[in-house]
Amino acid sequence: MKPAPFEYHAPRTGEEAVAVLAEVAPRGGRVLAGGQSLVPAMALRLARPAHLVDINAVTGLDRLEVDAGELVVGACVRHAAFDRPVVDGPLGTLLAQVARHIAHWPIRTRGTFCGSIANADPASESCLVVATLGATAVARSVRGTRAIAGAEFFRGAMTTALAADELLVEVRVPLPAAGTRCGFAEYSRRAGDFAIAMALTTNRLRDGKIADARVGIGSVESAPRRIGEAEAVLNGKRPVDEAFRDAADAAARALLPVDDIRYPARYRRDVARAMVERALEAAAA
Numbered sequence: 001m002k003p004a005p006f007e008y009h010a011p012r013t014g015e016e017a018v019a020v021l022a023e024v025a026p027r028g029g030r031v032l033a034g035g036q037s038l039v040p041a042m043a044l045r046l047a048r049p050a051h052l053v054d055i056n057a058v059t060g061l062d063r064l065e066v067d068a069g070e071l072v073v074g075a076c077v078r079h080a081a082f083d084r085p086v087v088d089g090p091l092g093t094l095l096a097q098v099a100r101h102i103a104h105w106p107i108r109t110r111g112t113f114c115g116s117i118a119n120a121d122p123a124s125e126s127c128l129v130v131a132t133l134g135a136t137a138v139a140r141s142v143r144g145t146r147a148i149a150g151a152e153f154f155r156g157a158m159t160t161a162l163a164a165d166e167l168l169v170e171v172r173v174p175l176p177a178a179g180t181r182c183g184f185a186e187y188s189r190r191a192g193d194f195a196i197a198m199a200l201t202t203n204r205l206r207d208g209k210i211a212d213a214r215v216g217i218g219s220v221e222s223a224p225r226r227i228g229e230a231e232a233v234l235n236g237k238r239p240v241d242e243a244f245r246d247a248a249d250a251a252a253r254a255l256l257p258v259d260d261i262r263y264p265a266r267y268r269r270d271v272a273r274a275m276v277e278r279a280l281e282a283a284a285a
Ligand SMILES: Cc1cc2nc3c(=O)[nH]c(=O)nc-3n(C[C@H](O)[C@H](O)[C@H](O)COP(=O)(O)OP(=O)(O)OC[C@H]3O[C@@H](n4cnc5c(N)ncnc54)[C@H](O)[C@@H]3O)c2cc1C
Pocket: 030, 031, 032, 033, 034, 035, 036, 037, 038, 039, 040, 075, 101, 102, 103, 104, 107, 110, 111, 112, 113, 114, 115, 116, 118, 119, 121, 123, 124, 125, 126, 162, 166, 167, 168, 169, 192, 193, 194, 195
């Protein structure tokens, strides 16, 4: 199938982009970034935007740099940018590892990190990063600019706190403190497929015991989130297999997995438990 007819807009500046969005959003206007989710949906006529606001020529949206202790990822930064560490330390290594699980290389050269966040697919690796590491989304419209905490950004499957006329201009990911250990694990049936479950964890060691544990799970519920029950089990424990198993069990108990025709809730819960254990082992390795 071919997309339904639409009007195409190609603003050159941030001001122009938000002005066009303010005008067309109430009439079915959408932002076009990498097009790797929106264009297939349009081709299937699952999405029929009357206007597309292409942000690829907007100056300044390709920002990828450290600023005030945060990695700033602009709206036009592609997944492929993370193929090699973009910053020294654990965050660069983690993002490189995570990005390799996103689709396939050609898709990663077009699809954007921020597009994934705005799209809010529950199985998005980038969304799990934002939810677990406490990143901030920066949204701009003709009304001004506002920062939205990652934990409040995702409202459910494909649903976010962004208003229809807001442009997600950047995401700011805090650099983990020195000595932070990170682990990521995901399971999908074939390489490049969307995950059935994935887990991301960070922690530090204080006097040989786990501190500041974060455990995030994606692709299991309608949105990725941190699982406080698993973090509570880990903090203060020595980093040994038994603690990892107990934390994974606590995470599995706390989840309310999506139950669909492909994967029953019980299966997703079991896979999530295994991913938490693997991510914790990877962080400790
Ligand atoms: C075969 C295939 C496999 C894939 N596998 C994976 C996978 O395993 N993991 C994964 O995470 N993703 C996967 N993807 C999706 C891919 O990562 C996309 O890049 C991503 O979902 C969206 O980014 P995009 O830049 O292409 O956004 P687009 O497709 O351009 O836009 C997606 C949505 O977000 C909105 N949007 C985009 N940017 C902004 C912005 N700056 N401000 C406001 N709204 C915005 C658009 O209006 C649209 O509604 C896959 C895609 C394909 C085609």
